[in-house]
Amino acid sequence: MMMTEVPGPSYQVASGTTAKRSTPDPDNFSSNIDPANSLSELQLHALRLIESLDELRQRNELCDVILSVDGQDIPAHRVVLAAVSPYFNAMFTHKVKESREYIVKLKDMEANAIEEIVKFAYKGHVQVTQENVQAILNAASLLQLNKVQDICCDFLKKELDPSNCLGIRNFAGTRGCFDLKNTADMFTQQHFEEVCQHEEFLQLPKEQLINLIERDHLNVKQEECVFLAVINWVRYDPETRADQLASVLEYVRLPLVSWEFLTKKVVAEELVSGREDTRKYLNEARQYHARHYHVDLRLSQVLNLRTCPRLSFGQAEYIYVIGGETVGRETIRSVERYSPHRDMWSTVTRLSSPRRGAGAAVIDKLLYVVGGSDGLWALRQVEVFNPQTEEFVPAADMLEQRSSVCVLSYNSRLYACGGYDGSSSLRSCERYDPNYNEWTKIAEMSSRRSMAGIASLGVYIYIAGGYDGTSDLSTVERYNTQLNEWSPVASMRSRRSMTGLAALNGKLYVVGGCNRSACLPDVEMYDQSLDVWTVVAGMCVPRSGVGVAVLGQTLYALGGYDGNDYHSSVEVYDHVTDKWEVSSHMAVGRRRFGCCS
Numbered sequence: 001m002m003m004t005e006v007p008g009p010s011y012q013v014a015s016g017t018t019a020k021r022s023t024p025d026p027d028n029f030s031s032n033i034d035p036a037n038s039l040s041e042l043q044l045h046a047l048r049l050i051e052s053l054d055e056l057r058q059r060n061e062l063c064d065v066i067l068s069v070d071g072q073d074i075p076a077h078r079v080v081l082a083a084v085s086p087y088f089n090a091m092f093t094h095k096v097k098e099s100r101e102y103i104v105k106l107k108d109m110e111a112n113a114i115e116e117i118v119k120f121a122y123k124g125h126v127q128v129t130q131e132n133v134q135a136i137l138n139a140a141s142l143l144q145l146n147k148v149q150d151i152c153c154d155f156l157k158k159e160l161d162p163s164n165c166l167g168i169r170n171f172a173g174t175r176g177c178f179d180l181k182n183t184a185d186m187f188t189q190q191h192f193e194e195v196c197q198h199e200e201f202l203q204l205p206k207e208q209l210i211n212l213i214e215r216d217h218l219n220v221k222q223e224e225c226v227f228l229a230v231i232n233w234v235r236y237d238p239e240t241r242a243d244q245l246a247s248v249l250e251y252v253r254l255p256l257v258s259w260e261f262l263t264k265k266v267v268a269e270e271l272v273s274g275r276e277d278t279r280k281y282l283n284e285a286r287q288y289h290a291r292h293y294h295v296d297l298r299l300s301q302v303l304n305l306r307t308c309p310r311l312s313f314g315q316a317e318y319i320y321v322i323g324g325e326t327v328g329r330e331t332i333r334s335v336e337r338y339s340p341h342r343d344m345w346s347t348v349t350r351l352s353s354p355r356r357g358a359g360a361a362v363i364d365k366l367l368y369v370v371g372g373s374d375g376l377w378a379l380r381q382v383e384v385f386n387p388q389t390e391e392f393v394p395a396a397d398m399l400e401q402r403s404s405v406c407v408l409s410y411n412s413r414l415y416a417c418g419g420y421d422g423s424s425s426l427r428s429c430e431r432y433d434p435n436y437n438e439w440t441k442i443a444e445m446s447s448r449r450s451m452a453g454i455a456s457l458g459v460y461i462y463i464a465g466g467y468d469g470t471s472d473l474s475t476v477e478r479y480n481t482q483l484n485e486w487s488p489v490a491s492m493r494s495r496r497s498m499t500g501l502a503a504l505n506g507k508l509y510v511v512g513g514c515n516r517s518a519c520l521p522d523v524e525m526y527d528q529s530l531d532v533w534t535v536v537a538g539m540c541v542p543r544s545g546v547g548v549a550v551l552g553q554t555l556y557a558l559g560g561y562d563g564n565d566y567h568s569s570v571e572v573y574d575h576v577t578d579k580w581e582v583s584s585h586m587a588v589g590r591r592r593f594g595c596c597s
């Protein structure tokens with residue numbers, strides 16, 4: 001009896017092999033089906049064939065290979081294994097030693113996992129449990145069974161919790177399961193405050209700990225949590241880790257802890273205050289608090305990442321302003337981006353052509369610029385900006401030309417509502433699905449509207465104000481995304497077009513705009529539960545054609561026109577104190593531009 005031993009991770013077909021055979025695609029068994037046969041007949045035939053082959057295997061009849069794993073022999077048919085596994089296909093069909101052996105010994109795998117994989121080859125399903133999932137995933141990875149890998153990875157995704165996510169992340173990385181690794185990584189960041197209380201966290205090597213706590217997206221309410229987690233990590237193995245603390249503290253944003261915590265907890269921690277190499281981080285945090293109200297912090301934030309707040313999960317990273325109209329009523333291509341993380345504005349790649357009155361929204365970190373006008377004609381074109389490549393590329397055109405259009409993203413779809421087509425304001429609306437690169441019509445609004453404000457709350461998309469071709473509007477309506485229908489809600493206190501609308505803390509804020517009387521600094525707040533608008537603090541200056549965006553708990557009003565000047569200034573609104581203040585400036589003053597976060 002001939003037997004060969006095959007180490008799981010290292011088996012390769014010799015590069016000089018001349019035989020040319022196609023490797024079957026286990027996910028595409030139907031590619032050569034005779035269309036003359038009905039689907040039900042083919043399904044019945046396939047089912048009988050599979051059952052018969054599996055019965056032969058269980059009776060050990062006509063089996064021509066034995067898989068030997070951990071001293072256990074598992075009989076099978078080469079043709080079945082080769083049909084589902086590229087690994088076995090290469091082993092059995094190429095003119096190499098293993099193709100002639102009756103017993104193939106598999107290393108680095110477990111017998112129970114191979115049994116399940118052989119059953120999968122015959123039956124098309126695999127029984128995955130908490131006890132066997134890692135062994136099956138390991139074997140499936142070595143045997144190139146992508147379908148089984150996917151089943152195991154999906155199982156592990158559902159099993160993620162704060163006590164095991166770090167272990168699953170590491171295991172996925174060693175097996176090349178990068179989607180599972182990324183999912184576990186995101187789970188770890190999102191649930192860090194719970195993860196750091198478990199044994200897996202305390203057992204992390206220094207490099208993996210640093211890789212975790214340096215992340216901008218680490219989801220912690222306060223930086224105090226990160227500091228305490230690091231101290232607990234050191235105390236888990238103080239003899240080894242005390243000398244490593246300084247290199248880890250470099251990635252703790254100690255200046256961002258409260259003054260009380262700094263002076264009472266950090267100072268009292270001997271591991272920090274008692275060592276020269278760690279004391280410098282304590283002193284840096286003291287200096288940051290002492291200088292907090294006396295220096296321009298923007299320079300400090302650029303030079304020292306420890307003073308940069310982390311980005312909460314789900315919080316937008318940037319505000320974009322796109323195109324618009326500037327001095328001399330010039331239509332521009334300029335695109336700027338604001339990072340609250342750095343308190344900085346930067347210019348990014350320009351639009352392919354000038355646009356004003358365009359709508360903008362972000363889906364999956366891709367910026368969509370929709371419609372607008374080139375100064376002469378209303379547009380239906382859509383461009384997509386990828387921050388990684390810094391390039392704009394075209395997407396599917398809208399069904400209609402729309403300048404001064406209301407655009408937002410909701411549930412990973414774009415909504416374009418109303419606008420101006422070159423002859424009249426529109427009541428029509430359409431929705432874009434990025435998965436299909438396709439626009440479809442949805443229910444029409446009750447009123448024609450261009451230059452209105454748009455925002456979402458719950459299942460509703462709200463449109464406020466605008467211009468109907470005759471007058472500025474105070475009316476507001478909302479779209480039920482589940483029922484595909486519009487209905488009116490309470491009107492605003494003032495008529496306004498060229499206005500902005502944003503949702504903050506469960507309320508809507510309509511900001512600035514203009515009517516036939518003047519450009520407006522006025523702001524109103526809408527309470528959805530009461531269906532009522534109330535006046536809140538106005539902005540520092542009037543702004544028509546204003547852009548609005550929300551980052552975290554802050555409402556931003558950007559640019560606009562006051563009747564004389566195109567503003568580059570940005571105001572921020574504190575909903576707790578009901579106050580506005582100027583915070584920064586764009587490079588270019590503008591109005592009627594795309595704006596989103």
